[in-house]
Amino acid sequence: MSDARAYINEIRLDIEESSRTRLGKDSVNMLNTVSESIFSRSAHFILELLQNAEDAGPKNGPPYGEIEFAISEARIRITHNGMPFTTANVDAICGVRSTKKPEQGTLGFLGIGFKSVFKVTDSPQVHSGDFHFKFDRSAHGDPSSVPWQIMPLAVDVPSEAVDPALTTFILPFRSSELSEQTRAELKKLDVHVFLFLRWLKRLRISDEVSGENTPRWTPKSGN
Numbered sequence: 001m002s003d004a005r006a007y008i009n010e011i012r013l014d015i016e017e018s019s020r021t022r023l024g025k026d027s028v029n030m031l032n033t034v035s036e037s038i039f040s041r042s043a044h045f046i047l048e049l050l051q052n053a054e055d056a057g058p059k060n061g062p063p064y065g066e067i068e069f070a071i072s073e074a075r076i077r078i079t080h081n082g083m084p085f086t087t088a089n090v091d092a093i094c095g096v097r098s099t100k101k102p103e104q105g106t107l108g109f110l111g112i113g114f115k116s117v118f119k120v121t122d123s124p125q126v127h128s129g130d131f132h133f134k135f136d137r138s139a140h141g142d143p144s145s146v147p148w149q150i151m152p153l154a155v156d157v158p159s160e161a162v163d164p165a166l167t168t169f170i171l172p173f174r175s176s177e178l179s180e181q182t183r184a185e186l187k188k189l190d191v192h193v194f195l196f197l198r199w200l201k202r203l204r205i206s207d208e209v210s211g212e213n214t215p216r217w218t219p220k221s222g223n
Helices: 003-018 022-038 044-055 087-093 110-119 176-187 191-196
Strands: 065-071 075-080 125-128 131-134 167-172 200-207 212-217
Touching: 003 087, 003 131, 044 065, 044 075, 044 110, 044 167, 044 176, 044 200, 065 176, 176 200, 191 200, 191 212
Parallel strands: 065 200
Antiparallel strands: 065 075, 075 167, 125 131, 125 167, 200 212
């Protein structure tokens, strides 16, 4: 068993054990509140993942960041070329804590902000570096009694091909309506999104429904 897979399993077992406690039961209600109430818009996750990709920019690495949103009727796939996940990133996404450090220039809340994806999906996958895992509501007999949104499940084979050099999020939509809402939100993204980004310079939206591919980049990129 790889170290990464063992780490995922260790977190899952730890959360399963703690979910039997009073604090664990309270966390179920808290997670539902965070994912359903704090994030009012279904497509809020787009900005959250943009910010997380920006924060993943390496100090020494690619001269600029690239991110792609590829959307179909069934799912949206987000990929970026930032630094791959570390155990600290896994800890954050498998909990409810902020990793924002303004003094270090970070924008996003990997621990809290990622929960916005649960407005549109019940089974998000994460593939980054050595880490391959998902959160899956259907994997639990009574999901209302467990904090499934932070309980990682190791993934042996991604639901589709992923580039091992990139960080990939795969979010199967809960409904076709959510797919349409997300497509509409993606169309609103323009060069103004780069005003609060420093490292991310290129953004591509691949609409697999219409066949339209829309590359966007900041004029500062120089090419």
